[in-house]
Amino acid sequence: MKDYYKINEISKLYGIGVDSLRYYEKLGILKPKRDLNDYRLYSLKDIYKLNIIFDLRKLDFSMKQIKDYLEHQSIDNTLALLQEEEEYITEQVKHLKLRKQLIKERMNALKEADEIKTDIYVVKNLKGRPCVRLNEHITRDEEMDFAVKKLHRKHEGKIRDFGNQAIGATVDIEGIEEGVAGGYHNVFFILEPTADQYDFLIPEGRYLSCYYRGEYLKSTDCIRKLLHYAVGKGYEIVGEPFELYVIDNRETMKTEEFLTEIQVRIN
Numbered sequence: 001m002k003d004y005y006k007i008n009e010i011s012k013l014y015g016i017g018v019d020s021l022r023y024y025e026k027l028g029i030l031k032p033k034r035d036l037n038d039y040r041l042y043s044l045k046d047i048y049k050l051n052i053i054f055d056l057r058k059l060d061f062s063m064k065q066i067k068d069y070l071e072h073q074s075i076d077n078t079l080a081l082l083q084e085e086e087e088y089i090t091e092q093v094k095h096l097k098l099r100k101q102l103i104k105e106r107m108n109a110l111k112e113a114d115e116i117k118t119d120i121y122v123v124k125n126l127k128g129r130p131c132v133r134l135n136e137h138i139t140r141d142e143e144m145d146f147a148v149k150k151l152h153r154k155h156e157g158k159i160r161d162f163g164n165q166a167i168g169a170t171v172d173i174e175g176i177e178e179g180v181a182g183g184y185h186n187v188f189f190i191l192e193p194t195a196d197q198y199d200f201l202i203p204e205g206r207y208l209s210c211y212y213r214g215e216y217l218k219s220t221d222c223i224r225k226l227l228h229y230a231v232g233k234g235y236e237i238v239g240e241p242f243e244l245y246v247i248d249n250r251e252t253m254k255t256e257e258f259l260t261e262i263q264v265r266i267n
Helices: 008-016 018-027 044-058 061-073 074-113 141-154 218-230
Strands: 005-007 040-043 122-126 127-140 166-171 184-190 200-202 203-215 235-245 259-266
Touching: 005 008, 008 018, 008 040, 008 044, 008 200, 018 044, 018 061, 040 044, 074 235, 127 141, 141 184, 141 218, 184 235, 203 218
Parallel strands: none
Antiparallel strands: 005 040, 122 203, 127 184, 127 200, 166 184, 166 235, 203 259, 235 259
16 A cells, blocks of 8 residues: 555545545645645545545535544544434434335325326315415416415425425306306415414315316316306305315326316305
8 A cells, every 4th residue: 555645546536526635635634745746645644534524524514523523533522423423313314214204105195196086076074274375366377386386485394395295276266157267366285284383274164075187277167067066966155166286297297197176165
Protein backbone atom coordinates (compact mmCIF):
# COMPACT_ATOMS: atom_id res chain seq x y z
CA MET A 1 0.00 0.00 0.00
CA LYS A 2 1.27 3.46 -0.86
CA ASP A 3 1.77 6.08 1.83
CA TYR A 4 0.31 8.90 -0.27
CA TYR A 5 -2.35 9.24 -2.96
CA LYS A 6 -3.07 12.04 -5.42
CA ILE A 7 -6.40 13.83 -5.50
CA ASN A 8 -7.62 12.06 -8.67
CA GLU A 9 -6.87 8.68 -7.14
CA ILE A 10 -8.83 9.54 -3.99
CA SER A 11 -11.68 10.94 -6.08
CA LYS A 12 -12.01 7.70 -8.08
CA LEU A 13 -11.57 5.47 -5.03
CA TYR A 14 -14.37 7.10 -3.05
CA GLY A 15 -16.54 8.45 -5.83
CA ILE A 16 -16.10 11.92 -4.35
CA GLY A 17 -15.71 14.91 -6.64
CA VAL A 18 -12.44 16.76 -6.68
CA ASP A 19 -14.31 19.94 -5.68
CA SER A 20 -15.63 18.19 -2.56
CA LEU A 21 -12.13 17.14 -1.55
CA ARG A 22 -10.95 20.71 -1.97
CA TYR A 23 -13.91 21.88 0.10
CA TYR A 24 -12.98 19.47 2.91
CA GLU A 25 -9.47 20.91 2.77
CA LYS A 26 -10.84 24.46 2.92
CA LEU A 27 -12.84 23.53 6.06
CA GLY A 28 -9.64 22.18 7.60
CA ILE A 29 -10.95 18.61 7.86
CA LEU A 30 -8.35 17.25 5.43
CA LYS A 31 -4.79 18.53 5.36
CA PRO A 32 -2.99 16.97 2.38
CA LYS A 33 0.72 17.51 1.84
CA ARG A 34 2.09 19.03 -1.36
CA ASP A 35 4.78 17.52 -3.57
CA LEU A 36 7.45 19.46 -5.46
CA ASN A 37 4.95 20.21 -8.23
CA ASP A 38 2.39 21.48 -5.67
CA TYR A 39 0.11 18.47 -6.21
CA ARG A 40 -1.96 17.40 -3.21
CA LEU A 41 -0.85 14.18 -1.53
CA TYR A 42 -3.33 12.43 0.76
CA SER A 43 -1.98 10.29 3.58
CA LEU A 44 -3.46 7.15 5.13
CA LYS A 45 -4.67 9.41 7.95
CA ASP A 46 -6.60 11.49 5.42
CA ILE A 47 -8.11 8.31 4.00
CA TYR A 48 -9.15 7.27 7.50
CA LYS A 49 -10.89 10.64 7.91
CA LEU A 50 -12.59 10.23 4.54
CA ASN A 51 -14.05 6.93 5.71
CA ILE A 52 -15.58 8.71 8.69
CA ILE A 53 -16.84 11.60 6.53
CA PHE A 54 -18.34 9.16 4.05
CA ASP A 55 -20.19 7.21 6.76
CA LEU A 56 -21.46 10.27 8.64
CA ARG A 57 -22.63 12.08 5.50
CA LYS A 58 -24.78 9.04 4.68
CA LEU A 59 -26.45 9.65 8.06
CA ASP A 60 -27.02 13.33 7.20
CA PHE A 61 -24.51 14.69 9.69
CA SER A 62 -23.50 18.24 8.83
CA MET A 63 -19.92 19.08 7.91
CA LYS A 64 -19.72 21.18 11.10
CA GLN A 65 -20.68 18.16 13.22
CA ILE A 66 -18.14 16.00 11.41
CA LYS A 67 -15.39 18.60 11.76
CA ASP A 68 -16.08 19.01 15.50
CA TYR A 69 -15.99 15.25 15.98
CA LEU A 70 -12.70 14.78 14.11
CA GLU A 71 -11.08 17.65 16.02
CA HIS A 72 -12.17 16.33 19.44
CA GLN A 73 -12.17 12.61 18.87
CA SER A 74 -12.30 10.65 22.13
CA ILE A 75 -14.12 7.69 23.63
CA ASP A 76 -16.75 9.99 25.15
CA ASN A 77 -17.28 11.85 21.87
CA THR A 78 -17.41 8.61 19.92
CA LEU A 79 -20.02 7.20 22.30
CA ALA A 80 -22.04 10.41 21.99
CA LEU A 81 -21.80 10.24 18.20
CA LEU A 82 -22.82 6.58 18.15
CA GLN A 83 -25.82 7.37 20.34
CA GLU A 84 -26.79 10.14 17.93
CA GLU A 85 -26.45 7.68 15.04
CA GLU A 86 -28.61 5.15 16.88
CA GLU A 87 -31.34 7.75 17.50
CA TYR A 88 -31.22 8.81 13.85
CA ILE A 89 -31.51 5.21 12.64
CA THR A 90 -34.40 4.57 15.05
CA GLU A 91 -36.25 7.55 13.58
CA GLN A 92 -35.53 6.34 10.04
CA VAL A 93 -36.87 2.88 10.89
CA LYS A 94 -40.07 4.46 12.26
CA HIS A 95 -40.38 6.58 9.12
CA LEU A 96 -39.84 3.57 6.84
CA LYS A 97 -42.39 1.48 8.76
CA LEU A 98 -44.95 4.28 8.40
CA ARG A 99 -44.12 4.67 4.74
CA LYS A 100 -44.51 0.93 4.22
CA GLN A 101 -47.90 1.03 5.97
CA LEU A 102 -49.06 3.94 3.76
CA ILE A 103 -47.93 2.14 0.61
CA LYS A 104 -49.77 -1.01 1.70
CA GLU A 105 -52.92 1.02 2.40
CA ARG A 106 -52.75 2.60 -1.04
CA MET A 107 -52.18 -0.74 -2.75
CA ASN A 108 -55.18 -2.22 -0.93
CA ALA A 109 -57.29 0.82 -1.80
CA LEU A 110 -56.42 0.51 -5.50
CA LYS A 111 -57.21 -3.21 -5.50
CA GLU A 112 -60.54 -2.56 -3.76
CA ALA A 113 -61.31 0.26 -6.20
CA ASP A 114 -60.87 -2.14 -9.08
CA GLU A 115 -63.73 -4.24 -7.68
CA ILE A 116 -66.16 -1.34 -7.26
CA LYS A 117 -69.31 -1.58 -9.38
CA THR A 118 -70.24 1.60 -11.23
CA ASP A 119 -73.59 3.18 -12.13
CA ILE A 120 -75.27 1.58 -9.10
CA TYR A 121 -77.07 3.74 -6.50
CA VAL A 122 -76.38 2.92 -2.87
CA VAL A 123 -77.41 4.65 0.36
CA LYS A 124 -74.54 4.90 2.85
CA ASN A 125 -74.74 5.80 6.53
CA LEU A 126 -71.60 7.83 7.14
CA LYS A 127 -70.11 9.50 10.18
CA GLY A 128 -69.01 13.13 10.19
CA ARG A 129 -65.90 13.81 8.13
CA PRO A 130 -63.57 16.70 9.08
CA CYS A 131 -62.20 18.56 6.05
CA VAL A 132 -60.02 21.44 4.96
CA ARG A 133 -61.07 23.28 1.81
CA LEU A 134 -60.21 25.95 -0.69
CA ASN A 135 -63.19 28.05 -1.81
CA GLU A 136 -62.60 28.80 -5.45
CA HIS A 137 -64.80 28.55 -8.54
CA ILE A 138 -63.36 25.82 -10.76
CA THR A 139 -64.44 25.06 -14.31
CA ARG A 140 -61.53 23.19 -15.91
CA ASP A 141 -59.36 20.20 -15.02
CA GLU A 142 -56.25 22.41 -15.05
CA GLU A 143 -57.86 24.75 -12.52
CA MET A 144 -58.77 21.77 -10.34
CA ASP A 145 -55.19 20.48 -10.36
CA PHE A 146 -53.90 23.94 -9.44
CA ALA A 147 -56.47 24.32 -6.64
CA VAL A 148 -55.52 20.90 -5.23
CA LYS A 149 -51.85 21.91 -5.20
CA LYS A 150 -52.67 25.18 -3.44
CA LEU A 151 -54.72 23.39 -0.80
CA HIS A 152 -52.02 20.78 -0.29
CA ARG A 153 -49.35 23.44 0.12
CA LYS A 154 -51.46 25.26 2.71
CA HIS A 155 -52.19 22.15 4.79
CA GLU A 156 -49.15 19.98 4.06
CA GLY A 157 -48.51 19.45 7.77
CA LYS A 158 -51.95 17.89 8.25
CA ILE A 159 -51.66 15.50 5.31
CA ARG A 160 -50.22 12.13 6.30
CA ASP A 161 -49.58 11.06 2.71
CA PHE A 162 -50.76 12.89 -0.41
CA GLY A 163 -51.06 9.67 -2.41
CA ASN A 164 -53.59 8.35 0.13
CA GLN A 165 -55.34 11.67 0.61
CA ALA A 166 -59.10 11.69 -0.02
CA ILE A 167 -59.84 14.62 -2.34
CA GLY A 168 -63.27 15.98 -3.21
CA ALA A 169 -65.02 18.94 -4.78
CA THR A 170 -68.49 20.44 -4.25
CA VAL A 171 -70.51 20.58 -7.46
CA ASP A 172 -72.27 23.72 -8.67
CA ILE A 173 -75.56 22.14 -9.78
CA GLU A 174 -76.85 25.21 -11.61
CA GLY A 175 -77.46 24.12 -15.19
CA ILE A 176 -77.18 20.39 -14.40
CA GLU A 177 -80.78 19.78 -15.53
CA GLU A 178 -79.93 21.27 -18.92
CA GLY A 179 -76.83 19.11 -19.13
CA VAL A 180 -74.51 22.09 -18.68
CA ALA A 181 -71.49 21.66 -16.44
CA GLY A 182 -71.50 24.45 -13.87
CA GLY A 183 -68.14 23.69 -12.34
CA TYR A 184 -67.28 23.47 -8.64
CA HIS A 185 -67.54 25.77 -5.63
CA ASN A 186 -64.49 24.42 -3.86
CA VAL A 187 -62.02 21.60 -3.47
CA PHE A 188 -61.51 19.84 -0.13
CA PHE A 189 -59.45 17.16 1.62
CA ILE A 190 -61.08 14.72 4.03
CA LEU A 191 -58.85 14.43 7.10
CA GLU A 192 -58.42 11.64 9.61
CA PRO A 193 -61.58 11.15 11.77
CA THR A 194 -59.61 12.21 14.86
CA ALA A 195 -58.48 15.54 13.36
CA ASP A 196 -59.17 18.41 15.77
CA GLN A 197 -58.32 21.26 13.38
CA TYR A 198 -60.42 21.55 10.26
CA ASP A 199 -62.39 24.04 8.16
CA PHE A 200 -65.74 22.26 8.10
CA LEU A 201 -67.40 18.95 8.81
CA ILE A 202 -69.28 16.89 6.24
CA PRO A 203 -72.23 16.03 8.52
CA GLU A 204 -73.02 12.56 9.74
CA GLY A 205 -76.00 11.14 7.90
CA ARG A 206 -77.35 9.22 4.93
CA TYR A 207 -75.70 9.75 1.56
CA LEU A 208 -76.83 8.56 -1.84
CA SER A 209 -73.72 7.35 -3.65
CA CYS A 210 -72.81 6.32 -7.17
CA TYR A 211 -69.46 5.62 -8.88
CA TYR A 212 -68.44 6.16 -12.48
CA ARG A 213 -65.29 5.42 -14.43
CA GLY A 214 -63.74 7.55 -17.11
CA GLU A 215 -63.22 11.19 -17.97
CA TYR A 216 -64.76 13.96 -15.90
CA LEU A 217 -66.97 15.10 -18.79
CA LYS A 218 -69.28 12.25 -17.70
CA SER A 219 -69.80 13.93 -14.34
CA THR A 220 -72.67 16.23 -15.33
CA ASP A 221 -74.77 13.40 -16.74
CA CYS A 222 -74.00 11.11 -13.77
CA ILE A 223 -75.00 13.80 -11.26
CA ARG A 224 -78.22 14.56 -13.14
CA LYS A 225 -79.17 10.86 -13.13
CA LEU A 226 -78.33 10.52 -9.42
CA LEU A 227 -80.54 13.51 -8.53
CA HIS A 228 -83.40 12.11 -10.65
CA TYR A 229 -83.01 8.76 -8.90
CA ALA A 230 -83.20 10.47 -5.49
CA VAL A 231 -86.39 12.29 -6.44
CA GLY A 232 -87.89 9.11 -7.83
CA LYS A 233 -87.21 7.31 -4.54
CA GLY A 234 -88.80 10.14 -2.55
CA TYR A 235 -85.54 11.18 -0.89
CA GLU A 236 -85.18 14.76 0.28
CA ILE A 237 -81.90 16.15 -1.05
CA VAL A 238 -79.94 18.10 1.56
CA GLY A 239 -77.27 20.39 0.16
CA GLU A 240 -75.28 20.08 -3.04
CA PRO A 241 -73.68 16.90 -4.36
CA PHE A 242 -69.93 16.47 -4.25
CA GLU A 243 -67.38 14.29 -5.98
CA LEU A 244 -64.66 12.16 -4.40
CA TYR A 245 -61.70 11.26 -6.59
CA VAL A 246 -60.93 7.63 -5.78
CA ILE A 247 -58.52 7.10 -8.70
CA ASP A 248 -57.20 10.14 -10.53
CA ASN A 249 -54.03 11.46 -12.12
CA ARG A 250 -52.02 10.63 -8.99
CA GLU A 251 -52.18 6.97 -10.08
CA THR A 252 -52.80 6.97 -13.82
CA MET A 253 -52.83 9.15 -16.90
CA LYS A 254 -55.39 6.90 -18.60
CA THR A 255 -58.72 8.69 -18.14
CA GLU A 256 -60.61 5.45 -18.69
CA GLU A 257 -59.08 4.22 -15.41
CA PHE A 258 -60.27 7.23 -13.38
CA LEU A 259 -62.82 6.34 -10.68
CA THR A 260 -65.06 9.03 -9.19
CA GLU A 261 -67.72 8.74 -6.51
CA ILE A 262 -70.67 11.15 -6.38
CA GLN A 263 -72.38 11.65 -3.03
CA VAL A 264 -75.34 13.77 -1.96
CA ARG A 265 -76.85 13.91 1.51
CA ILE A 266 -80.46 12.79 1.78
CA ASN A 267 -83.22 12.59 4.41
